[in-house]
Amino acid sequence: MLKVLLKKQFLEMGQGLFRSRKTGKMRSRGGTIGFLILFAFLFLSIATAFYGYADLMCVPLVAQGRGWLYFAMMGLMALFIGVVGSVFNTYNALYKSKDTELLLSMPVAPTAIITSRMVSVYAMSLLFTGIIWVPTTVRYIVAAGSGTGIVFPILMLFILPLLVTVLTCLLGWVVALVASHVRSKNAATVAATLVFLAVYYVVYFKLNSVLNSIVRNSDAVASVMKTWGYPLYRLGLAATGDVLSMVMVVVVTAVLFILLCLIMSRSFLRLSLGGKQAKAAVYREKPLKAAGINAALLGREWKRFTGTSIYLLNCGLGLVFLIAAAVAAVIKADVVRMVADNIGELVPGADGLAPVVVLAVVCMFTGLDMITAPSVSLEGKGLWLIRSMPVSTRQILHAKEKLHVLFNMIPGTIFSVVCSIVAGADALSVVLVVLAALCFNCVIAATGLMLDLKRPNLNWTNEATPVKQNLSIFLVMMVEFILSAAILFGGWLLGSLAGVRVALLVITVVLGAVFLLLQRWIDRRGTAAFETLA
Amino acid sequence: MLEINGLTKVYGNTRAVDDLTLHIRPGEIYGFIGHNGAGKTTTLKSVAGILPFDEGEILINGRSIRTQPMECKRDMAYIPDNPDIYEFMTGIRFLNFVADIYRVPADARTEKIGKLADIFEIKENLAQPIGSYSHGMKQKLAVISAWMHDPKLILMDEPFVGLDPKASHTLKQMMREVCDGGGAIFFSTHVLEVAEKLCDKVAIIKSGRLIRAGTMEEVKGDESLESVFLELEE
Numbered sequence A: 001m002l003k004v005l006l007k008k009q010f011l012e013m014g015q016g017l018f019r020s021r022k023t024g025k026m027r028s029r030g031g032t033i034g035f036l037i038l039f040a041f042l043f044l045s046i047a048t049a050f051y052g053y054a055d056l057m058c059v060p061l062v063a064q065g066r067g068w069l070y071f072a073m074m075g076l077m078a079l080f081i082g083v084v085g086s087v088f089n090t091y092n093a094l095y096k097s098k099d100t101e102l103l104l105s106m107p108v109a110p111t112a113i114i115t116s117r118m119v120s121v122y123a124m125s126l127l128f129t130g131i132i133w134v135p136t137t138v139r140y141i142v143a144a145g146s147g148t149g150i151v152f153p154i155l156m157l158f159i160l161p162l163l164v165t166v167l168t169c170l171l172g173w174v175v176a177l178v179a180s181h182v183r184s185k186n187a188a189t190v191a192a193t194l195v196f197l198a199v200y201y202v203v204y205f206k207l208n209s210v211l212n213s214i215v216r217n218s219d220a221v222a223s224v225m226k227t228w229g230y231p232l233y234r235l236g237l238a239a240t241g242d243v244l245s246m247v248m249v250v251v252v253t254a255v256l257f258i259l260l261c262l263i264m265s266r267s268f269l270r271l272s273l274g275g276k277q278a279k280a281a282v283y284r285e286k287p288l289k290a291a292g293i294n295a296a297l298l299g300r301e302w303k304r305f306t307g308t309s310i311y312l313l314n315c316g317l318g319l320v321f322l323i324a325a326a327v328a329a330v331i332k333a334d335v336v337r338m339v340a341d342n343i344g345e346l347v348p349g350a351d352g353l354a355p356v357v358v359l360a361v362v363c364m365f366t367g368l369d370m371i372t373a374p375s376v377s378l379e380g381k382g383l384w385l386i387r388s389m390p391v392s393t394r395q396i397l398h399a400k401e402k403l404h405v406l407f408n409m410i411p412g413t414i415f416s417v418v419c420s421i422v423a424g425a426d427a428l429s430v431v432l433v434v435l436a437a438l439c440f441n442c443v444i445a446a447t448g449l450m451l452d453l454k455r456p457n458l459n460w461t462n463e464a465t466p467v468k469q470n471l472s473i474f475l476v477m478m479v480e481f482i483l484s485a486a487i488l489f490g491g492w493l494l495g496s497l498a499g500v501r502v503a504l505l506v507i508t509v510v511l512g513a514v515f516l517l518l519q520r521w522i523d524r525r526g527t528a529a530f531e532t533l534a
Numbered sequence B: 001m002l003e004i005n006g007l008t009k010v011y012g013n014t015r016a017v018d019d020l021t022l023h024i025r026p027g028e029i030y031g032f033i034g035h036n037g038a039g040k041t042t043t044l045k046s047v048a049g050i051l052p053f054d055e056g057e058i059l060i061n062g063r064s065i066r067t068q069p070m071e072c073k074r075d076m077a078y079i080p081d082n083p084d085i086y087e088f089m090t091g092i093r094f095l096n097f098v099a100d101i102y103r104v105p106a107d108a109r110t111e112k113i114g115k116l117a118d119i120f121e122i123k124e125n126l127a128q129p130i131g132s133y134s135h136g137m138k139q140k141l142a143v144i145s146a147w148m149h150d151p152k153l154i155l156m157d158e159p160f161v162g163l164d165p166k167a168s169h170t171l172k173q174m175m176r177e178v179c180d181g182g183g184a185i186f187f188s189t190h191v192l193e194v195a196e197k198l199c200d201k202v203a204i205i206k207s208g209r210l211i212r213a214g215t216m217e218e219v220k221g222d223e224s225l226e227s228v229f230l231e232l233e234e
Helices: A002-018 A029-063 A067-095 A100-105 A110-144 A148-179 A185-216 A218-227 A230-240 A243-272 A293-307 A309-315 A317-331 A333-341 A354-366 A377-387 A393-422 A427-454 A464-468 A471-498 A500-531 B040-047 B069-074 B091-101 B106-119 B123-127 B135-147 B165-180 B192-198 B216-220 B225-233
Strands: B002-011 B014-024 B029-034 B055-060 B076-079 B153-157 B184-188 B201-206 B209-215
Touching (some): A002 A110, A029 A067, A029 A185, A067 A148, A067 A230, A100 A110, A185 A309, A218 A230, A230 A243, A293 A393, A309 A464, A317 A333, A317 A354, A317 A393, A333 A354, A354 A393, A354 A471, A354 A500, A471 A500, B014 B040, B014 B055, B014 B201, B029 B165, B040 B153, B106 B123, B106 B135, B135 B153, B135 B165, B165 B184, B192 B225, B209 B216, B209 B225, B216 B225
Parallel strands (some): B029 B201
Antiparallel strands (some): B002 B055
16 A cells, blocks of 8 residues: 555656646656756755865864764754755645545555655655765765775665654644644744744854864864764764664664654644634624725735745745845944945955945845746636736736835835945945846846746646746746846946946946836737736 | 627637537526536636637627727626635635725625625635635635626626535525626536526537527427437437
8 A cells, every 4th residue: 555655656756857747748758858957957066065065074074083073063964954955845745735635535544644755755855965965975985985884874875864854744743733723824834934044044154164163173072962962973973884873873763753653643634634723713894995906906916925925935035135134234334334445455446336236235135036937827727817807917917016026125225225325335326226226126027927927837736836846936046146146247347447326327227128128028928928828 | 798609719629619609688597508528618718708719709798808808807707617716815805806806886895795795604704714715615705706896797607516505596596686687697507407497598519519509498398408408419
C-alpha cells in the first residue's frame, strides 16, 4: 500500500518537471531537459554561494584539527535552511492535500497516508540540506583529501534531511494545531511567516561576521559546543568519521522519527479533517456602503492580495524592506551621511551622486513587490465572474496595476524622501528621486501584468501554483535587478558627465517612456489577450 | 429578450456549437438539455459574454453581445455550473462587490441582501470567508448575487446542483416570479423532471447542434420528456 502511495506522491512532485502546468500536457523531451538544466543551474548557483561560506571555515578549522566544528556549524546551517525551505510547504503537504478524503474513503490506513507524505517532506528536505551539505563535503575533501572517511559526510547527507523532516513536521503539526483554533488563519500565517523571515534575514546578514568570529574564537566555540551544543558536537564528529558518534546520531534520529510518526498518526485525522473548529463569525446586518466600479475593482484586487497569505508573502515583501530601510536610514543617519559625503572616494566620479544610489536602492526594494505578475493567473476558475459583469477589460487590468502602484508608492516615497534628505540631497533631487521611483514602480507593474497576460495559468487548485511556480514572477525579478543595476550604472555615467539632476531627469523620462509603451501594449493587445481567456 | 442566430463556436477541429439558433421571449423559462459535452455550457458562456464565438450573432434586448457587451451584461446575470467565487472574500463583501459593479443603490442592496439571505438561510454565514462555504452555500450566494440587480435575463448552468430541497423549491419560485415580471430565464439541466414541470419551452442539443426546440407540448407530445430525450439521443 505504502508503495502505491509513494508512487503517487512522487508523481505529484515530478509533475512540474514532466508536465506543463499551463496546458496539462506532457512536456517535450527538449522541454524536460531544458527544465532540468535550469533546475541544475539554480542548484549549482546557490550551492556555489554556500561553498564560499564553507571555504571561510574549512581550512582554518581543519588545520586546527577541528573538522568536527566545521561540520557542526555547516550542519547547523543546513538544518536551518532545510527547515526554512520546507516548513512553509509542510503544513499543506501533510494536512491540506486535496486527496485526504478520497484516500480515507479507500482501504488505506491513515498511518500509510501520513508516512507517504512525510517521505515527500523528506525528499524536499534532502534538496534544501543538500544545497549546503554537498558543497560542505566537497570543500572538506579538497582540504582534507579523499579517503574512506568521505563515506561519513556522504552518509550524513541522508541523515540530516531526516532531522529536518522531524523538525519541520513538528512545526507543521504545531501550525495545524494553532490553525484549528484560530479564526483568521490568514493573519496567523502572515504573522508567523514575517517573524520567521525576520529571524532568517537577521541570521543571513550576520552570517559572514558570525563565521569569521567562530574561526577566530574556535577554542571558546568548541568548548561551548561540547557542552551546550552536544548533539551538534556529535553530529560534527560523526561527519568526520567517528563511528560511535555516527551510531549515536543514527539511533537518536531514528527514535525521534518513529516518535514523530506515532504522534502524527494519532492526530492526523482530527487535524486534516478539521475536527474542533474556531467559533465562526456571525453576520450582523448593517447598512452597506456603495462604491464606484473602479473602487470596487481595486477593492477586489486588494482583498485578493491581503486575503491570500501566499500571494501577500511572496509578492509584497518589498514593503517590509522599504519600511525597515527607511527606519534604518534614520537610525544610522550619520553613517548614511558619511557614505554620501565620501562617495566620490569610494567610486571615481561619483561625487554628489548619492541620490542615484538612493534611487537604485528604492527600485530594488519596490521591485521585490511583484503584485501584478501572478494577478491574471490568480483569477483562476473564478474568471467567469468578472467576465460576465458589465466592466471593461481595461478597467479590470488597470485595477491590477493600480494596486501595485499604490501599494508601493507610499512606502517608496517615504523611503526616497527620508533617505535622500539624510544623504544630503537638495529639494529638486529629492523630487526627481520620488518621480523616478514612481515611474519605475509603474514599469514593474506593467511588466508583471504583460508577462502574466502572455503566459497565464488559470488551471490550478492551490494559489501556490500561480504564485510560486510562475515564470512571470521570475522574469519580473530579472527585469527588476537588471533595471536597478542599469539605473545605478547609467546614473553614475550620466551624473559624472552632466550632474546628478540631469541624470535623475533622464532616468525619469526614460522610465516614463518605457511605461507608456508597456501601457499601450496592455490597453491594446493585453485587453484582447484577456478577453480570449475563458 | 434573447436571440441566438447561427451561433458557432469551434475548439480546434471540434465544432462545440454548430449553427445554433434560438429565440427566447419575455416571460419564458427556457430549458436547455443535452448530454455531457453537447455544447450547453459553451452556449450559455457565449450568451453571457464570457466566451468569444466564431460565427453568428447573439442579441439581448436587440443589442449585440459582441458590439455592446457592457449594455447587455447590465441586463442579465449568469450562474455557472460550478460556483467558483472569490474565496478570499466574505459572503457579505462579495455581495457588496457585485452590488457596486451593478450600481445597486446602498439602501436597496442592504435590504435586498438581507431579504434574499434570509430566504436562503445563509444570513448568519455572510460574515464568514467564502472559502469556508459548502458547495450548496456557494450556489446560494451565486443565486443571491445574480438576483441583486433585478436582471431581465438570467442564464443558469445546472442551477439546482448542490441546493437542498427547500432552496431548490425557493429558486423555482423565484424563477417563475422573474418571468411573471416580464423577465426570462435560460437554463441548462440534466434533471428532466424539473425541466418538464418548470419550463415553458425546451431545447435539446446534441453534439453542438439543436435537434429539437419549442414549447413543452411541441417537444414531448404525449410522451415524457425523458423518453423523447433518450429517443433523440440514440
